[in-house]
Amino acid sequence: MKLRSFDEDCGGQDIKRDRNKFSLCLLILCASVIRPAVAQQMISAPEPQTATIIGTVLDVNQGTVPGATVVLEGPALPGLKHVETNDNGFFELDHVKPGTSYHVTVGASGFADWTSPEITLRPGQFLELTGIRLRIAAAVTTVNAALSTEGVAREQLNVEEKQRALVQIAKTPLHTEE
Numbered sequence: 450m451k452l453r454s455f456d457e458d459c460g461g462q463d464i465k466r467d468r469n470k471f472s473l474c475l476l477i478l479c480a481s482v483i484r485p486a487v488a489q490q491m492i493s494a495p496e497p498q499t500a501t502i503i504g505t506v507l508d509v510n511q512g513t514v515p516g517a518t519v520v521l522e523g524p525a526l527p528g529l530k531h532v533e534t535n536d537n538g539f540f541e542l543d544h545v546k547p548g549t550s551y552h553v554t555v556g557a558s559g560f561a562d563w564t565s566p567e568i569t570l571r572p573g574q575f576l577e578l579t580g581i582r583l584r585i586a587a588a589v590t591t592v593n594a595a596l597s598t599e600g601v602a603r604e605q606l607n608v609e610e611k612q613r614a615l616v617q618i619a620k621t622p623l624h625t626e627e
Contacts, residue, residue: 471518499573501542501576506519506534508560508583521551547573555581
């Protein structure tokens with residue numbers, strides 16, 4: 450008598466096919482669970498949304514100041530960020546990192562610099578900086594005197610002596626021969 454296996458008795462081919470299908474489904478299930486878990490580890494949190502600062506630079510008479518230099522200063526910046534105002538005195542500082550303190554300084558030729566109060570931006574904030582009024586720069590004249598007061602007095606005496614000599618010459622009559 451020949452012994453038969455259970456697989457052969459119950460249609461062995463069908464069972465093998467079902468096992469293969471089961472193994473394939475199990476493999477696909479494992480792959481679909483593992484792949485998103487690995488992908489989540491590789492994805493980092495998104496950067497916070499940046500902010501924007503805009504403004505118009507005016508002089509004290511409400512005239513626009515084209516070509517003014519606008520500088521953004523703050524600890525979150527690797528250096529200074531600067532832009533120049535357009536023909537209408539308008540500027541825009543974009544892609545500014547929020548949550549940090551900044552100052553905006555504006556300067557132009559012939560004008561004194563203007564500096565904003567401290568600014569802290571929120572993510573996605575669009576801030577219009579108002580009240581930017583540039584004043585005329587104060588003119589400073591410096592005179593360096595190279596002589597001491599005694600030296601100045603001595604020079605003044607020399608000038609007076611020369612003037613007296615010239616007056617004497619002018620009073621002396623000219624002799625003409627006839």
